[in-house]
Amino acid sequence: MAEQYESIIRLENLSKIYDGKKVLDHVGLDIKRGEFVTLLGPSGCGKTTTLRLIAGFIRADEGRILLEGKDIAGVPPHQRPFNTVFQRYALFPHLDVYDNIAFGLKLKKIPEAEIDKRVRRVLKMVAMTDYEDRDVESLSGGQQQRVAIARALVGEPKVLLLDEPLAALDRKMREDMQLEIKEMHQKLGITFIYVTHDQEEALTLSDTVVVMRDGKIQQIGSPRDIYNEPVNSFVADFIGDSNILNGTMIRDKRVAFIGHEFDCVDIGFGENVPVDVVIRPEDIYIKKDTTGEQFTGTVTSCIFKGIHYNMLVQTDEGYELEIQDYNAFEPGTVVGMHIHAGDIQVMKKDRVCNNFEGELLSPTSVRFLDAEWEIPETQIPVGTKISVQVAFNKVNLQDNPVDGTVEGEIYFMLYKGDRYHITVRTKNDEYIYVDTNDIWDKGDQLGVKIAPRNIKITPIKDYKDDD
Amino acid sequence: MTIRRSAWAIPYGIFLIAAVALPLIMIAVYAFQDRSGSFTLQNFIKFFKTPEDLHTFIYSIQIALITTVLCLILGYPAAWILANSSLNRSAVTLILFILPMWINMLVRTLATVALFDFLRMPLGEGALIFGMVYNFLPFIIYPVYTTLHKMDPSYAEAAQDLGATPLKVFTKVTLPLSMPGVWSGVLMVFMPTISTFAVAELLTLNKVKLFGTTIQENINNGLWHYGSALALIMLLIIGITSAFADRDDKHADEKGGLL
Structure with missing residues (x-):
């Protein structure tokens, strides 16, 4: 009957205060069964606090956490059907790999043979077979991470909580582990709640990204939504590269910025209303031929980034824009540019003074x-x-x-x-x-x-x- | 001209040789000599043939063990409370526990004697154990506190997360991980208590004799060779204890002990 709840975890109005400072401010969130949800934000935004509240290590000052519709405020962490992968792994240094993974199963008094079977199964899943007798301190960071994931998964939790699990790994290792975590999620079908400050990681892994700042949720959406339609300039700036500009909504589907008027697809802002405009660097089309282009400028810098070139262009009206293109335009080149209506993201200004x-x-x-x-x-x-x-x-x-x-x-x-x-x-x-x-x-x-x-x-x- | 950094160690090196190495060598040499200066094992054989000394030796180890165990029973919970930030929010409480360490042991012992007099309680074995526990308690609290305090709280959280009740968290994770501190504390208590003599004399009015006193008596009575042999036996016991503790101390970077 548990399947009747489409939402497995529901946060209602959660607040947490530390030393008089509100680190979490009325957060509400619905997490669906089997979903991969990422809490994303800069340090101090409340993402880890949210995870620790779900795990039960800390108590909320306000609000409720519902698991399959039931409030779990009174359930201590050791009785919650969640397991956590800790940021610095927290593998027990006095136990070897096998005993670390078997720790939870032994507490549950599961028969030895069954424990053995399950430990071997998860070790295989994280590609760590043959490591069971190793001292955890003799393992590399990546191997410790795998053991930590195996230890969290062996108890078959309903929800896996991951607290910046890849933060301590180098870039290459991180990218490999991202793929493995995503595969694991697809194979297991359980809910993953993942905390990170790395926007690329969040976009790669998640079904749903929750962008947080100062203890408040800024935006909830699919990676595509968050990237293409950020709700405010903070989200736009935090997720990916972007040009964020002051503009004026002249009327529906017509917006002015950088001294020019453009067609756009946004409606309902009113007439002559100040707005923020977000243009992704890859959405500005750049050409050497200036005829018929929407505006012109001069390239001031051009850096090769592996796949594309990252350029800064000073427009004739004095605005600086970041542009990405597969072709290089040397500094000093006079270029013409245009932007498609669908690539202009218009956002209401939070304030005008x-x-x-x-x-x-x-x-x-x-x-x-x-x-x-x-x-x-x-x-x-x-x-x-x-x-x-x-x-x-x-x-x-x-x-x-x-x-x-x-x-x-x-x-x-x-x-x-x-x-x-x-x-x-x-x-x-x-x-x-x-x-x-x-x-x-x-x-x-x-x-x-x-x-x-x-x-x-x-x-x-x-x-x-x-x- | 610049003096090499290692040269700074010379004064201490001299002190070490004069005050530690030389006396030790002398004890070892004396222990294996008879009055004429020739090699003999007679001094050690004499120890095993003198029931009184043998008895004092075993009794001293018993007292040291009792003291250590009592210190552990009293000290571990105290250290645990001190290290637990939700129970102890101020550094002042720690200072209060450690404070006796800063006071001369003889002063503390005389105070214990005065306390027993005041309470009209008889001096003797009970007073001896009380006095020793009182003297050595901080030496066990401090290293245990340091290991517990330095321990990453995520270990306990991880155990909880995996289904451990608070009691299981303690027995399966916190306690095993604090063992380096425990061993360190045990050594700090056991080793000095086994060689105590002045404290014992004051607290028992010379009614109870410890091995340290036996050594002192022999040396004072001019029996240097036998006294040295007894001292060497005691050093051996201390050496065995610390080697034993060392073996359990493999997670060197986790420990916060004093040794």
Whole structure:
């Protein structure tokens, strides 16, 4: 009767807080029986926490985990029908390969002959026959990984949890193991939940990719969907190479960016609405002949990447685009380019300027982001709650953190063809978005300044206080 | 002119030769000599023919074993609690457990005597074992704590994941993996207790005699050759113990012991 549940695991509203910081924020996810699901995201996005919650090593602060429709909050990890492949394998150093794999079966008091049969079967499956008497510490990383997988599979779990299992292997070994894991999944037909920060691995292996950031799910979809139709600029930037550009949706199926208008296939954004546009580097067609092309530019760099060439092109309007093509175009070449309507991915902008809430401290100063800022003199009464708007390009970043009104660090960077769109995280975990031409690195400490004339304030109406 | 790095070891080398190697050689030489200086095994034969000394020797080993076992029974759980971050969140508790290690053993022993006097409890064998356990407990807690503390928590998680109850996680994984620390601690306790003498004299008012005292008495009475032979026998026992412990210590990189 268990087969009646199409979803084997269901996460409902899961939250986890560590030291006052929300590492998982109301995550909901449905995992189907037999599915290969990958949780993908940068470090600290909550993917491993999610896996550990499913395994039962930690308890959720909020929300439920359902296994075949039943809440498993009260089920300790040793009774959950899941097995885990750990990031650093966690093979028991005091046991040999055979005893490591047989560990779980011996606990279940399975007859010796049956244990022997099953251990040999999984060893064969991971191509490690004849290694049963070896000390686990004498094995190479790849061999240890195989033993770890065999140990997790021998108990025939309903779900196999894999926590960045290939992170410690070299590239060649990783690619081989990816294929083997995918084959194993197809052969066994059980559900795999796989955690990785490697987008290529996620796209190669998965039926479904779950992109996470800051404890929240950004997008759930097939590898193809995630690649071709990223829902926001974070996903677009994280998955594959991309040109992410500021654009304006002129009307349905017509969008303007890099100083030109293009036909596209997106509808329903409204008219003259600012949007983000994503173009994959391989979707820009490049030619030496400029006649009849949509726009023109000059190649500034060209690097051979094995199969294709990776080029940077400066358009005549001053935007820099990344283009991939099988043919090389030497730097300095004048080229014509065009983009097919179907290859233009239009995304709603998360925001068009910085919005903060604050309070007027005096006619010439206002408090927001836990700091006091100078503003041009205003007639609004002191103490009024106000809404503050600051344009992205009016925020000034200082090399020296103490020179700023608030201190922060570069949290995320996006190149938008002609400028960087930077997310600055302040000391108090608030975000400021900045457009700049300066080059920063992720993690750089800096100070934030805003000229008084660039701080736009409007009083918040009383009725708004309630929401 | 630059001095080679290895030259820095010369002062310690001199100390080592003068204070460790030479006395050891002298003990070995004396043990196999009679009063006239010629080679003999008489000193060892005398030991086996003197029931009192033989008895003291066996009794000392018994006391050392009892002390070690008691230290282990008390110390392992303490180390386990200290290493468990959900039970012990502060480093201060560890310091409190280790603190007695920093105080001179004689001072601690005199304090034990005063404590027994205060409680009007008789000094003797009981006081001796109590005093020794009190003296040596930190020496077992510390190495066990270090191994448990350094142990990758994913081993325990992996065991749990494979179906082990918390008790099985302990007996099948945590305990076997902490054995290097246990052996290290056992050596730290067993070896010094077997040669104790001053502590025993203070805690038992000379009522109970340990092997260390026997050696001291012989040497003090000018019986250098016999005393040396007794010392050599004791060294042999200590040597056997540590060789035995070493054999079980093959996962050298996992251990966090003091040795």
